[in-house]
């Protein structure tokens with residue numbers, strides 16, 4: 107069953123040129139979909155539209171069969187309960203003045219989720235491989251990889267149906283990146299995920315399906331294993347050629 111469907115989406119910033127043109131793809135419930143493309147191809151813009159932060163000028167995005175209404179506050183409030191995001195920079199995305207417990211449980215407060223928030227935050231933080239006493243400390247006491255785990259705990263604490271990860275491992279050093287990719291792999295077995303990345307290697311390791319964007323248009327989409335085995339488009343071939351070495355992963359041919 108389709109959880110999110112992007113239908114003929116076109117978008118321009120202000121009166122500028124279109125940065126997305128006729129973009130269509132579906133995200134099946136439970137799948138991991140990679141959205142790849144070089145810098146400037148429109149990945150972040152598409153992610154903003156999928157988060158309901160902006161509305162497309164053409165086409166529409168459906169979540170669980172209903173169109174996203176970015177300007178409807180009641181709709182967006184309900185949508186926030188179901189969709190969460192993890193962003194690139196684990197340094198700037200955590201408020202340095204707040205304890206981790208407050209940071210991780212923030213979605214529970216803002217979404218008015220009933221129940222014991224401390225207990226839910228403990229469950230989330232331990233599920234990303236950190237100890238419960240992490241909640242009493244501050245962001246500066248943690249490494250980049252640990253901070254990204256904290257950001258992931260915050261994204262999953264309210265048990266969303268869909269998590270969007272935007273270049274969520276690209277700021278990490280290589281060995282930390284491998285560990286966070288492993289964590290995403292574990293989490294992605296439990297929920298639907300969209301990984302936005304310019305790094306084909308990360309998508310190869312994590313995603314069963316992928317969509318390749320080039321200058322705002324989809325140039326290739328389908329099963330990751332198939333695209334890696336037999337890329338049809340010259341642009342996809344060049345993206346693949348830019349990977350120094352494919353990581354070990356479920357879709358390695």
Ligand SMILES: Nc1ncnc2c1ncn2[C@@H]1O[C@H](COP(=O)(O)OP(=O)(O)OP(=O)(O)O)[C@@H](O)[C@H]1O
Nearest residue numbers: 119122125143144145146147148149150151152304
């Ligand atoms: N706020 C904005 N106002 C005007 N143009 C923008 C804005 N944000 C992005 N753009 C333009 O839209 C196009 C797509 O940018 P976008 O950030 O979506 O690409 P991207 O694939 O995410 O790139 P990167 O990997 O570098 O983040 C680019 O040409 C960019 O210059």
